[in-house]
Amino acid sequence: MMENKLSPTNELLFKVPAFEGPLDLLLHLIKKNQMDIYDIPMAEITTQYIEYLHQLKELQLDVAGEYLVTASMLVNIKSKMLLPNEQATNETVEESEDPRDELVQQLILHQTFQEAAQNMRGYADERMKLYPREPALLPEDAKLGKLDPDGADLAQLQKAFARLLAKRKVERPVVRKIQPERYFLKDQINYLEKLVFNAKRPIEFSEIFAPEAELELVVTTFLALLELVKQGAIKATQSENLGPIELVSGELNAIKSSQN
Incomplete structure (x- = not known):
């Protein structure tokens, strides 16, 4: 013992x-x-x-x-x-x-x-046994908070995306499946560039997400939008609080500004 x-x-x-x-x-x-x-x-x-x-x-x-x-x-x-x-002698009684x-x-x-x-x-x-990497210093010219001086900021886009996900969850239950990655950021960036640039009118934020699109596709599309807004290829504007967010091509917006 x-x-x-x-x-x-x-x-x-x-x-x-x-x-x-x-x-x-x-x-x-x-x-x-x-x-x-x-x-x-x-x-x-x-x-x-x-x-x-x-x-x-x-x-x-x-x-x-x-x-x-x-x-x-x-x-x-x-x-x-x-x-x-005592029950062992009674065959009718269960064990x-x-x-x-x-x-x-x-x-x-x-x-x-x-x-x-x-x-x-x-x-x-x-x-x-792992050593985390030290956080990198932010570039001096980095724009924090505002994605565009005259456009919608990051918080507004995040709130709009959260409302969109909440609406989808109410309208349709989410079914989780383990699948290999099928949607890529590069593909969605190309898709949004063509969609917004070829549009003859401003596109509302909710229009870039198909109602039947899977959650993985919705998230990838949103990340692609953030990257394009950050690069200035797409401009997001909101005329009033909680109003619709409209997307226009950054190049198209620059041409309109020069004509005015």
């Missing part, structure tokens, strides 16, 4: 394993004795468990109340299994419930959490 060894002064020292509760101790005993967790020999496991508690008391170590409660539960299960089963079932379920659940915690510690160790 306990590891012991001789110290340099030939004194017998005990090494008491640290258990996180009685279930942890029971799992340790089951694994150490190579027992079947679904068919626990209650007489043997109860004896070893109580023996461990006695050894702790002999070392003058405090035993938490939960360990004693579990010990009484083991003794109770053991006694139930030793009693004759009686195994008194170990609740204990087995608790042990399996505890073991599941143990494995999950061990995996999380492994992930943390792997993360500690």
Whole structure:
């Protein structure tokens, strides 16, 4: 049960394993004795468990109340299994419930959490081996907040996109499927450039998203729009708060300005 060894002064020292509760101790005993967790020999496991508690008391170590409660539960299960089963003589009565079932379920659940915690510690160790890249300095000529001095800013485009997604979610339930990437930013940039440049009128923000388009396509199209607005190829304007956002070609807008 306990590891012991001789110290340099030939004194017998005990090494008491640290258990996180009685279930942890029971799992340790089951694994150490190579027992079947679904068919626990209650007489043997109860004896070893109580023996461990006695050894702790002999070392003058405090035993938490939960360990004693579990010990009484083991003794109770053991006694139930030793009693004759009165229902066994009645063939019409279904097989009686195994008194170990609740204990087995608790042990399996505890073991599941143990494995999950061990995996999380492994992930943390792997993360500690990584070194994040320091954030790059912003260029001095970078435009923050405003995508265009005379156009709609980033916050307005984000709010418009959020309203669009909310409307789509209400009108049609979202179905998630794991699929390989099918929509690319470069393709949507070319699509928007041609759409807006060839239009004879300003295009409303919502018009660039087809009603039946998948969410991945909608997101890719929105990212393409942000890139084009940032480059000045498309200009986004909004005449009033919460009003429609209109998109025009940056080149077309420049030609109109020169004519005026």
